[in-house]
Amino acid sequence: MLHIEDLHVKVGEKEVLHDINLHINEGETHVLLGPNGSGKTTLLMTIMGFSNYTITEGKILFKGEDVTKMHAHERAKRGMGMLFQRPPTISGLKLGKILTAISHDKGENIPELARSVHMDGFLERDINKGFSGGEIKRSEVLQLLIQNPDFIMLDEPESGVDLENISLIGAAIGSLLEKDKHIIKRQKSGLVITHTGYILDYLETDRGHVMCDGQIKCHGNPREILMDIKQRGYKECLECRHN
Amino acid sequence: MPSQLKAPELSKVDQERLAQSGIDLAMKNRCGSYLQMDQEVVHAECMQEGMEVLSYKKAMEKYDWLKEYNWKVVSSEKDDVTKYVAAQKEPKGYVIIAHKGSSNILPIQACLFLGRDQIQHVHNIIIAEEDSELHIISGCTSGAHVGKGGAHYGISEFYVKKNAKISFTMIHTWSENIEVYPRSASRVEENGVFLSNYVCMHPVKKVQMYPTATLSGENSVARFSSIVIASPTSYMDLGSRAILEGKGSSAELITRAITKGGTIISRGHIQGKTAGTRGHLECKGLILQDGMIYAIPEIEGSVVGTELSHEAAVGKLARDEIEYLMSRGLDEDEATATIIRGFLDVKITGLPDALQKQIDATIDVAEKAGF
Structure with a gap:
């Protein structure tokens, strides 16, 4: 599904990602752990194609196609989607209007999907204006439900969300990632960023990676990695010279 | 019939x-x-x-x-x-x-x-x-x-x-x-x-107007809403004025202005002459191409107990907002038009549905033409 090779990324004049290699197969959900400021969001924004993030070396292959130079909407059209940690507030733009624009008249039942994540009362509200942490995430999930991407990046889906909402959001993401299907029948893939790991109680993941200082330092079983970090913090990761 | x-x-x-x-x-x-x-x-x-x-x-x-x-x-x-x-x-x-x-x-x-x-x-x-x-x-x-x-x-x-x-x-x-x-x-x-x-x-070549509402009666209300786009050759000198005379009278002056290269002068003036009056003036401008949006909000209170405020902002389309919508599959033009449409969306309290729909439809036509 996603294949990243030797990726180097600059923001402004500064290189913030160094030599990233990542491979996510169809049907797999990976988790990317790492302390604040380690470059996790930068990696997601780069994969999505945001213009602030300049790829200086390496490439991104998506479904076998080189998308390194594509704009965000071209990547979205090919099946990428993203749940933003802090999406912008767009004054005057109603959530319902965005959903209609995303659906491109594909015939999704917007009111029903909105009800499923308790956002039916928000369709006439300006997107993210005065939304609570949980409402922002539910609005993001709702947009993804309509967009229905094949590969979903989730940037800290649990941040600012209370317990009740985490379980709702986890369940919705699970259905987006076809977690209800048998493992060999799953076709959707995901990449989840978390620094607390709470979301992993609600979402099964297949493989974990740890990012520090703009590099992916290690790979492994997500629960083991998380347990390690819970016990020892990121200190060891920061000191780790292994690459 | x-x-x-x-x-x-x-x-x-x-x-x-x-x-x-x-x-x-x-x-x-x-x-x-x-x-x-x-x-x-x-x-x-x-x-x-x-x-x-x-x-x-x-x-x-x-x-x-x-x-x-x-x-x-x-x-x-x-x-x-x-x-x-x-x-x-x-x-x-x-x-x-x-x-x-x-x-x-x-x-x-x-x-x-x-x-x-x-x-x-x-x-x-x-x-x-x-x-x-x-x-x-x-x-x-x-x-x-x-x-x-x-x-x-x-x-x-x-x-x-x-x-x-x-x-x-x-x-x-x-x-x-x-x-x-x-x-x-x-x-x-x-x-x-x-x-x-x-x-x-x-x-339009030139529009010049400055309608005035004198709120002489107690608890009277005036609301002015303007939604305008200035094409490169347009010169629009627009304003609205409310004079709050009646006790408890209130006024709201709202403008959404976009220039595609033309000039928009957005004036507004609220005079609070009596206690218990309220007035608010809001002008938001978006510059899509070099032109001019000149907002001149004036609030003038002369008695204790009048409350007047204004906010004016002129800016550009935010890149992060455009790309946010692009990440949902909208191309750059669609994303831009969707954000502009939102910017122009002013819901007018007290206006019958038929008229609000007419205003929306007029803006929709402009949206379809890519503003």
């Missing part, structure tokens, strides 16, 4: 322009009509009980008391435009009267069409008597092919009596060679409400 508007000389293109200005030639969703083409009154009719749509001339003949409303809130000596209109031997324009207690759900439409090179002049008087509710949509447009250009001089005097309400929605669809000089003012009595909405999505 009211009769259909007959405008035999209008081409398909011009009929379309009228429709974009909110004029419903089939009269399906209107309760009355006034149509003036250049200086000729083509149609003046109202089917709503208790309401009248008359030509200025007929109205003056019919009601002697109208003298008391003629050049009373707008001074005939105000400037060259008012002097020009006042000097006309055959004044044109319309008089709309909502008699005591009447109300319309479907609006009355007034259409001023400029077809030939000349100055079109009108003098309108709109009266909502006690306990009445009057909704008007005014579509002002020029033919698609007005040779060397022309000008429109429009005087409008509004009188909102005790417990009455007027909403006046004006949609302009002029051309690059037309100059427009509306001169209008209103007086609002006790518990009266005056809503004035202005939408202009099309090029």
Whole structure:
């Protein structure tokens, strides 16, 4: 599904990602752990194609196609989607209007999907204006439900969300990632960023990676990695010279 | 059923322009009509009980008391435009009267069409008597092919009596060679409400106007909303003024202005002269291409107990907002248009659905054309 090779990324004049290699197969959900400021969001924004993030070396292959130079909407059209940690507030733009624009008249039942994540009362509200942490995430999930991407990046889906909402959001993401299907029948893939790991109680993941200082330092079983970090913090990761 | 508007000389293109200005030639969703083409009154009719749509001339003949409303809130000596209109031997324009207690759900439409090179002049008087509710949509447009250009001089005097309400929605669809000089003012009595909405999505050579609402009655309300786009050759000098005289009166002046290279001067002035009055002025501007948005908000309080505020902001489209929508699959143009559409989305409290939909539809047409 996603294949990243030797990726180097600059923001402004500064290189913030160094030599990233990542491979996510169809049907797999990976988790990317790492302390604040380690470059996790930068990696997601780069994969999505945001213009602030300049790829200086390496490439991104998506479904076998080189998308390194594509704009965000071209990547979205090919099946990428993203749940933003802090999406912008767009004054005057109603959530319902965005959903209609995303659906491109594909015939999704917007009111029903909105009800499923308790956002039916928000369709006439300006997107993210005065939304609570949980409402922002539910609005993001709702947009993804309509967009229905094949590969979903989730940037800290649990941040600012209370317990009740985490379980709702986890369940919705699970259905987006076809977690209800048998493992060999799953076709959707995901990449989840978390620094607390709470979301992993609600979402099964297949493989974990740890990012520090703009590099992916290690790979492994997500629960083991998380347990390690819970016990020892990121200190060891920061000191780790292994690459 | 009211009769259909007959405008035999209008081409398909011009009929379309009228429709974009909110004029419903089939009269399906209107309760009355006034149509003036250049200086000729083509149609003046109202089917709503208790309401009248008359030509200025007929109205003056019919009601002697109208003298008391003629050049009373707008001074005939105000400037060259008012002097020009006042000097006309055959004044044109319309008089709309909502008699005591009447109300319309479907609006009355007034259409001023400029077809030939000349100055079109009108003098309108709109009266909502006690306990009445009057909704008007005014579509002002020029033919698609007005040779060397022309000008429109429009005087409008509004009188909102005790417990009455007027909403006046004006949609302009002029051309690059037309100059427009509306001169209008209103007086609002006790518990009266005056809503004035202005939408202009099309090029115009010059518009200059500064309508004033004097809120003389206790708890009277005025709301001005303007939604405008200035094309590269447009010069729009717009403003609105509210004078808060009646105890508890309040006003809200809202503008959304976009320049694609033209000039927009957005003036606003609220005067708080009495305790317990409130006023708010808001101007948001978006510069899509180098041009000018010059916001001049003025608030002037002179007594203890008046509360006035203003906010003005001029900026650009935010890249992160555009890319956010692009990450959902919208291309850059779609994302841009969607954000601009949101920026222009002003929901006007107290406006009937039919008129809000008309405003939305006018902006939708501009959105489809990519603004």
